[in-house]
Amino acid sequence: MNSAPSAVLEDGHRELVDAFESFIRRELVPLAAELPETSDQPPADLRAYVRKRSAALGFYAGDYPEELGGAGMPFTAVVLLHHAAGRSGCPLAPYALAGSDGPSPLLRHGTPEQIEQYLIPLVRGESARCLALTEPHAGSDAFRLTTTAVRTPDGWVLNGRKTFVSNADRADIALVVAATDLGAGAGPSAGATAFVVPMDQPGLRIGQRYEGMSGEPLFELVLDGVSVRTDAVIGGEDGIGVATAFAIDSLSRGRLVVAATCDGVAEYALRLGLEYARQREAFGARIGSYQHIQEHLVSTRAEVEAAKLLTLACARLVDEGTEAPENAALAKLTSSETAVRAVDRALQVHGATGWVRGHPLEYLYRYVRMMTIIEGTSEVQKVIIAQAMGLS
Ligand SMILES: Cc1cc2nc3c(=O)[nH]c(=O)nc-3n(C[C@H](O)[C@H](O)[C@H](O)COP(=O)(O)OP(=O)(O)OC[C@H]3O[C@@H](n4cnc5c(N)ncnc54)[C@H](O)[C@@H]3O)c2cc1C
Missing domain, CATH: 1.10.540.10 (Acyl-CoA dehydrogenase/oxidase, N-terminal domain)
Structure with a gap:
């Protein structure tokens, strides 16, 4: 037990x-x-x-x-x-x-036809998608969009550039978030709208490819006069201008999933560190008997257990009907920062052995680094927590 x-x-x-x-x-x-x-x-x-x-x-x-x-x-x-x-x-x-290519909570707001055509195949693993939200000048400040959606008699025309998009090379559809422009005489911009766009839609193309440090590529998506029908708006007419609300609605769960992955990775790194500390000898004794090495492993053990407890408690609250953004921010911040430290310490315990290509820690060291950036950076999680504390 x-x-x-x-x-x-x-x-x-x-x-x-x-x-x-x-x-x-x-x-x-x-x-x-x-x-x-x-x-x-x-x-x-x-x-x-x-x-x-x-x-x-x-x-x-x-x-x-x-x-x-x-x-x-x-x-x-x-x-x-x-x-x-x-x-x-x-x-x-x-x-x-x-994960990032699977069913998107954005599509939970879809019309019955969109759920049938796009969400169900994603849930069954039969198709893949990408999310095109980030732009060159809109990262953490994600909804300061310059990609526009202009209404036409038949639908919408999308123009702009998205960046750092995962899975674009193997996705069937892109979920594109654009600033809605209702056209002359229609009043001010109605905010952001999410569209579902097949990857082979004329005018949509992959631009630059960025090589990520853990081998996962990211892509620029160029939208050059992409015409879509009215039924491409996620949620139909009710979905126009409310993509920000749709996105905020799903942030907590996404952040808790990242936190859980990080807790798991940290536990794996700890296991590798422990196994090595128990068998590697230096100066006539197992390195695990030295307090400096114990410090690396004991600190990780305490931090991982605390992070996991926080993630699981927040997940249980979600099941009980409480999806507080502050909770998810606390868990994502704690778990991602813990995982980065855990992998770093486990590598240190391994010395050169962990640094060499082909060793699991060498890959994990590069892989885990994205965790304090994706789904909102650590600083952004702190902003959310500070707001919840009444500080801003
Ligand atoms: C592996 C990976 C996969 C990704 N996949 C996707 C994807 O599929 N689709 C997509 O749309 N995007 C994706 N992104 C982009 C990701 O969402 C952004 O990188 C992220 O939102 C941060 O934006 P930025 O990189 O522009 O940094 P910036 O927002 O420019 O931030 C730069 C620095 O300033 C800090 N900062 C910003 N605002 C504040 C503030 N108010 N207070 C304090 N500090 C602040 C940040 O924390 C950071 O340290 C991905 C990124 C990575 C690394």
Whole structure:
């Protein structure tokens, strides 16, 4: 039995987590063993296979209702699966759970036709999407958009440039957020609107490709007079000008999923550090017997357990109907900063062995660094917490 304090909050989900871990061990670890050592990213067709297989087993987008192709799991269960994927150390495990190419909460606001045509295939792992929100001058300040959507008699015309878009090279659809311009005489801008645009729509193209430090590429998306019909607006007529509200609505869950992944990665790094400290000898003794090494591992142990407790408590609150942005910000800030420190310390414990290409910590060191930037930077989480504390 697991006697860690966080195990209290895992009650009731152990069987599900065991089944997921068994899937990773039996199916994903053997597939991962065949990947070339020189490549950080698995090929797109293998990712698609993992996604579909996991969806068929009910893990992939587990919190979506069964009528949409999900398994109707509580959010706490989803968080525990993301934790288990991070903790497994298997490079294919993250693709078994819905992430930045999976069903988007934005589409939960879609019309019945959009849910049928776009959301259900995403939940079933049959298609992939990307989110085009960030622009060269609108990152953290995400809704200071210059990409415009201008109304025409038949629909809308989109123009602009999006940047740092994940998955654009293998997505079927892009969810594009644009500043809505209702045209002359229609009054001031109605805010931001989200559109669903097939990747092969004329006028939409991938521009620059950016190589990420962990091998994951990001892309520029150029929208050059992209004409879409009125039914491309997510939510239909009711969705015009309210993309900011749609996005804010889904931020908490997205941040808690990142926090859970980080808790898992931190736990994996700790395990690697511990194993090495127990067997490596220097100056006639196991390095784990030296207090400087113990300091690295004990600090990580305490921080990981605290971070995991916070994430799980916030997930339980979501299941009980409380989705406070401050809670998600606290968890995302704590878990992402903890994971970065945990991997750094585990690498330090390994010395040169952990620094060498091919060692899991060398990859994790590059991979984990994105976690304090995506889904709102650490500074942005602090702004949210400060606001909740009445400081701004
Ligand atoms: C791996 C990865 C994947 C991504 N995928 C996508 C994607 O699929 N789609 C998409 O649209 N975007 C994506 N992004 C972009 C991401 O959302 C932005 O990088 C993020 O929002 C931060 O914006 P920025 O990089 O422009 O930094 P900036 O907003 O320019 O921030 C620069 C620095 O200023 C700080 N800062 C900003 N505002 C404040 C403030 N008010 N107070 C204190 N400090 C502040 C920031 O914390 C940061 O340290 C991705 C980024 C990465 C790294």
